[in-house]
Amino acid sequence: MIVCIAEKPSVARDIARIIGATSSHDGYMEGNGYQVTWTFGHLCELKEPSDYSDNWKHWSLAALPMIPPRFGIKLIDNDGIRRQFAIVEKLYKEADQIINCGDAGQEGELIQRWVMQKAGVTCPVKRLWISSMTDEAIREGFATLKEQKHYEPLYLAGLSRAIGDWLLGMNATRLYTLKYATNKQVLSIGRVQTPTLALIVQRQKEIDNFKPEPYWMLATIYRNTQFTATKGRFATEEEGKQAFTQIEGKTFQISSVTKKKATEQPKPLYDLTSLQVDCNRKFGYSAEMALNLVQSLYEKKITTYPRVDTQFLTDDIHPKCPQIMNALYKTTFSGVSPYAEHVKAIGGKPLPKPKRIFNNQKVTDHHAIIPTGVIPRALSDAEQHVFDLIARRFIAAFHPDCQYSTTTVLGQAGEIEFKATGKEILQPGWRKVFAQEPVDTQADATPTSAVMPAFTKGESGLHQPTLTEKQTTPPKHYTEATLLRAMETAGKLVDDETLRAALKENGIGRPSSRAGIIETLFKRQYIRRKKKNLEATPTGIALIDTIHEKLLTSAELTGQWEKKLRDIEHRKYDASQFINELKAQITAIVNDVLADTSIRRIGE
The missing domain is CATH 1.10.460.10 (Topoisomerase I, domain 2)
Incomplete structure (x- = not known):
């Protein structure tokens, strides 16, 4: 009999369905030569100080430092855990082979290794290593099981x-x-x-x-555009007033107009931290709430494994991307298809394979968080928010760069130089995927679409100078x-x-x-x-x-x-x-x- 063990009952049920273990028992399922059981996260933990020495049972400075000669593990003191461990231990003792189906990460490896140690496992062990919980991923994982020893360094870490x-x-x-x-x-x-x-x-x-310090800023309005003195801030009001008198009543003249074109690449795909950051900035979700939401999406098979620190994909994911795009095209929320036009815009030709997305060297165990190609159904509002972030980031990654121009205009009044800058989006490219978002939630350093008037070198006219007192601000x-x-x-x-x-x-x-x-x-x-x-x-x-x-x-x-x-x-x-x-x-x-x-x- 082959015993499979997952980290949660819900994951075990999915695996059991795929491999044909359809008969339910107390604490496990069975069928087709398999028994599928589970833990509830950690069943075991490192022993406490009191388990090693009577001298460490009571808190005492004289007993420090506490350094056990050899660390040991024990069952967590909980009736439900003891019951489930007894079931797992019995299955293990009769097993011909064990398949570790724990979460594919450092903690998941530790959870299952400790249970195997506590149960005294001696039979061969294989490892299921998958990045999503879709039926296809589970089947592929069982077709390419790895040897347990391959993950020894992960366990040691x-x-x-x-x-x-x-x-x-x-x-x-x-x-x-x-x-x-x-x-x-x-x-x-x-x-x-x-x-x-x-x-x-x-x-x-x-x-x-922090102690705020006053400073004075000299600026002027010319043709409804604010220009700021290039000298920067003035430390005293007297200095500011002196500069102000030099320009008051003087004609303002444009001395230079420079336009530069630039491009901005799409933002990298999400790792867990960048996703948590955006969830906090945009929706006010705590880091823990964001993790729980993306974990729920993973368990619902809608997005890939969440506990990752890479923002890249491996080459073998590229052939699957059109299928994922097709699912996003068909996705609807409340009768609206939020992604259809953005997927359609890059349809009709092969998807690009840029190095900024696909890089085998930048991926160790798992790739970036992306949709799986399973169409989402019955999501909570919060889950939908998180899925929307992941979906849009994925679609945008395949869109062209955003093209924009930066205009820098220098002007002179008296002896004092002023500067104004403006940015104009020429081709939105990937930014169109985020067009419905408020500007401040899109990306850092967003090129704005505020268009400056057309200035000509040598033109001049009246202006309205201002001297404004400001204060330095704390971090x-x-x-x-x-x-x-x-x-x-x-x-x-x-x-x-x-x-x-x-x-x-x-x-x-x-x-x-x-x-x-x-x-x-x-x-x-x-x-x-x-x-x-x-x-x-x-x-x-x-x-x-x-x-x-x-x-x-x-x-x-x-x-x-x-x-x-x-x-x-x-x-x-x-x-x-x-x-x-x-x-x-x-x-x-x-x-x-x-x-x-x-x-x-x-x-x-």
Whole structure:
């Protein structure tokens, strides 16, 4: 008998239907030589400190650092989990072969490997690895099953991450709570959550300590167009007034008119983070809500695997793209076909295959998030919003570049030079796919269609100068969108898509875990929401102020850990070396904090 195991009952039912296991039993389905069972996410977890040593049952500074000689796993303490594990264990003991059908990612691999270890599996194991839950993808996956050993590095990376989080979280949380907390407050410290909190606290302090400074801007209106002095801002009103008197009553003359044509490529396809960012910006969805929505679309077979950090497709997806376009052409919501005209515009000829979309070298386990070609039915409003983002981004990727022109006009009044710029879309290209969206929700640095009057070099006339007092503004609070971007780039402020992609390797947290990290900070009451803004609470600020160890608060150092975990997954770094480094670092942190003779307290 071949036993297949999925991560959720709903996924198991889909797999069972495809392979002919149609007879239902308690905790599994059977038929056609298969038994199909499931987990409920994690059934097992790393043992707690109290499972290793009586000395670790009670919180004590003297017991730190807690470093088990060998890490072990145990069943999660839950009646439903124990019942399901007993069913899985019995099926495994009688199995001739097991097919791991867990989610095709690091966490999915870890979930199933731990269950197999706990059940003492000895029979051969194969791996189902698919990027969507369509019937076709499941059939293809079963026709091309992989050997379990092929995914050993993925498991080792997941295991190293779990052990690293245990070592730092368990030790640092007890250490800081016992040393600095008051009123039985627990100070939660995490490998990713603490540097993320540090980003928010740092921004909060920059805002709180900001002192606005006045400055003066000199501008003038000529032919209903605003020109701004190229000298920039004036530090004092006196300087501004002096410049103003130089131009008041003088004729304004156009000295230069320059037009430049440029093109703008379609935005890259979505990875999870960029999708969460747009969901937050456009609809106000939290990172967690966006992840849950796209996961639901995946389980409904409508979009591909969501927990991805690449924005590229592999070459073998290209032949499937016309079929996906055809499904989008036929898609209707409330009797309206939102994509038909955009698909029709690129129909009638082979779809292009640009390198900015198709690049095998840029894809490891899964490709970017795209529609599957299954026509969506009965979506909630929120699911429809997310699907619409994915569908339009996919269609736009195959449209021509947007062509626009930039006009720069220089003018002179007296001795002072002024400048005005305007952009005009000549050929909208891919932007037509987003024509119904408000301008500010399309893409960063959108060329506007505001057309400037036609100016001629040498023309002159009357103008209306103005001197306006303004004030410098503080940095903006993080929103979930900008915080996700900061986590992706280890705190570096990066707008350029190419540079941001290069920094992803050193981002903090995985795309799939960042939403949970942000939610943890809310639950710990370290941060709070104020409309869309994220603010650090007094407790969150006090905690970061108390932590002096850069290893715990630096997004850059944590990003370097993430790079090592990725390298373990890609066979470029040794898992045991990563764990040994962490053990040494934790020991050093414990010794440093124990040596602190200050009387700092959090919560007083």
